[in-house]
Amino acid sequence: NAGVMQNPRHLVRRRGQEARLRCSPMKGHSHVYWYRQLPEEGLKFMVYLQKENIIDESGMPKERFSAEFPKEGPSILRIQQVVRGDSAAYFCASSPPLGQGGYGYTFGSGTRLTVV
Amino acid sequence: AQTVTQSQPEMSVQEAETVTLSCTYDTSESDYYLFWYKQPPSRQMILVIRQEAYKQQNATENRFSVNFQKAAKSFSLKISDSQLGDAAMYFCAYRSTPQGGSEKLVFGKGTKLTVNP
Numbered sequence: 240n241a242g243v244m245q246n247p248r249h250l251v252r253r254r255g256q257e258a259r260l261r262c263s264p265m266k267g268h269s270h271v272y273w274y275r276q277l278p279e280e281g282l283k284f285m286v287y288l289q290k291e292n293i294i295d296e297s298g299m300p301k302e303r304f305s306a307e308f309p310k311e312g313p314s315i316l317r318i319q320q321v322v323r324g325d326s327a328a329y330f331c332a333s334s335p336p337l338g339q340g341g342y343g344y345t346f347g348s349g350t351r352l353t354v355v
Numbered sequence: 356a357q358t359v360t361q362s363q364p365e366m367s368v369q370e371a372e373t374v375t376l377s378c379t380y381d382t383s384e385s386d387y388y389l390f391w392y393k394q395p396p397s398r399q400m401i402l403v404i405r406q407e408a409y410k411q412q413n414a415t416e417n418r419f420s421v422n423f424q425k426a427a428k429s430f431s432l433k434i435s436d437s438q439l440g441d442a443a444m445y446f447c448a449y450r451s452t453p454q455g456g457s458e459k460l461v462f463g464k465g466t467k468l469t470v471n472p
Binding site for chain 2: 270274281284295298328330332334344345349351
């Protein structure tokens with residue numbers, strides 16, 4: 240039973256390019272969450288999605304950032320026109336609905352984005 | 356909004372000894388979940404232990420146990436018989452129940468634990 244799969248593990252982009260981060264949740268999990276971790280910081284919530292729906296995007300920057308979780312395929316976090324301040328580790332987590340099977344998340348290994 | 360505070364940026368312990376990591380949180384909710392996550396240098400976030408606020412009994416997982424003081428809004432992690440593999444960043448986290456309206460985790464800034472041989 241594969242865990243949460245994130246790719247790529249490392250991503251280098253030049254300023255102004257687009258970054259696409261992918262996340263495949265655990266089998267049976269319908270909830271996906273994206274978090275960002277800056278150096279020496281804890282994880283900060285960005286967005287919570289279910290299939291084809293954004294449930295909570297209160298942590299997403301207003302510009303350049305978007306997320307989707309289509310009916311088929313992985314969840315995508317897209318950062319347009321990246322800047323140096325976007326350099327961070329981006330984590331995806333998945334969970335079943337809280338009433339079905341527990342209340343814990345399973346995290347992926349993260350994507351480290353470096354903007355040069 | 357809920358907040359989580361970890362007041363110890365770094366801690367160290369001798370191998371085989373016991374160490375306690377502190378965590379306090381702020382919430383107006385009466386029911387919620389609390390977690391401790393471990394992040395080794397590999398960056399993987401690993402769930403160490405979890406606690407449901409309505410349960411008075413402190414959670415225990417092998418060498419890991421918590422001291423949950425609901426009235427004080429305190430949730431400390433005790434690691435017994437520390438091992439070299441316990442060296443990592445440890446994050447305390449809070450999650451509302453579905454009735455609370457938000458399913459996101461709120462994290463503290465972490466405590467870096469060093470285990471000395």
